[in-house]
Amino acid sequence: MRTDCARFEERLADLLEGRADAETAQHVAACPACTDELARLRAMRSAFAHPWESAPADVIARLKGLMPSAPRRVARLLSPLGLVGARTVADDIQVVVGDRDVSLRLMVRRQDEGYTVMARLPEGGWRVERGGEVEHIGDRFRFLAEDLDATGFDLVCDDLRIEIPPLPRLMQDESEHPD
Numbered sequence: 001m002r003t004d005c006a007r008f009e010e011r012l013a014d015l016l017e018g019r020a021d022a023e024t025a026q027h028v029a030a031c032p033a034c035t036d037e038l039a040r041l042r043a044m045r046s047a048f049a050h051p052w053e054s055a056p057a058d059v060i061a062r063l064k065g066l067m068p069s070a071p072r073r074v075a076r077l078l079s080p081l082g083l084v085g086a087r088t089v090a091d092d093i094q095v096v097v098g099d100r101d102v103s104l105r106l107m108v109r110r111q112d113e114g115y116t117v118m119a120r121l122p123e124g125g126w127r128v129e130r131g132g133e134v135e136h137i138g139d140r141f142r143f144l145a146e147d148l149d150a151t152g153f154d155l156v157c158d159d160l161r162i163e164i165p166p167l168p169r170l171m172q173d174e175s176e177h178p179d
Contacts, residue, residue: 005034016041097164102126108151108167111144117151118142126157 008031011024015038028034055063093108102122109116120140121127127141128134130153134143145151152166164170 005031008034009037012038012041016045093167095167095170097170099162102155102162104155106164108148114144114146115148115151116142117145117153122155122157124157126155129154129156 005027008024008027011020012028012034014020015024015028028038091110094105095108096103096105098104104119104122106117106119109118118140121136123139127136128143130143132143132145132150134141134153143153148168149166152169153164155162155164
């Protein structure tokens with residue numbers, strides 16, 4: 001492409017779509033390099049003009065079966081925030097849990113009927129899965145666990161699953177393997 005072609009380069013797409021000015025059309029008609037570039041753009045547009053069809057569901061399922069599943073990751077205690085600032089350890093506990101690149105501040109509050117576990121979900125479509133009911137409210141979640149051993153859950157996004165162990169196990173793992 002010649003040096004004077006540079007000012008027409010961005011206008012080639014307009015010409016392709018029938019919106020170009022007369023000056024651009026005259027330049028392309030007289031310039032072999034721009035004529036070739038316009039032909040390349042037309043070929044590219046026609047390649048994308050073919051309709052796309054989805055593969056049958058059974059073929060997709062078989063292909064997914066060939067792919068290795070994402071390993072289950074286990075979160076660990078990153079910071080025992082609430083053990084210092086809680087009213088009492090029996091009432092409120094706040095900890096930061098996570099793994100390599102995902103973390104959340106987990107709040108556990110003692111209630112008459114058990115322990116309310118709540119946190120704000122990380123950005124990016126994460127959700128909580130566990131054996132019992134979980135209430136999702138916008139970017140937050142909460143659930144009631146009958147005791148501290150039932151405070152664990154899975155943090156799930158697409159094919160990634162991070163196990164958040166129950167609070168006693170988190171604390172035990174940290175005491176056995178401090179950084």
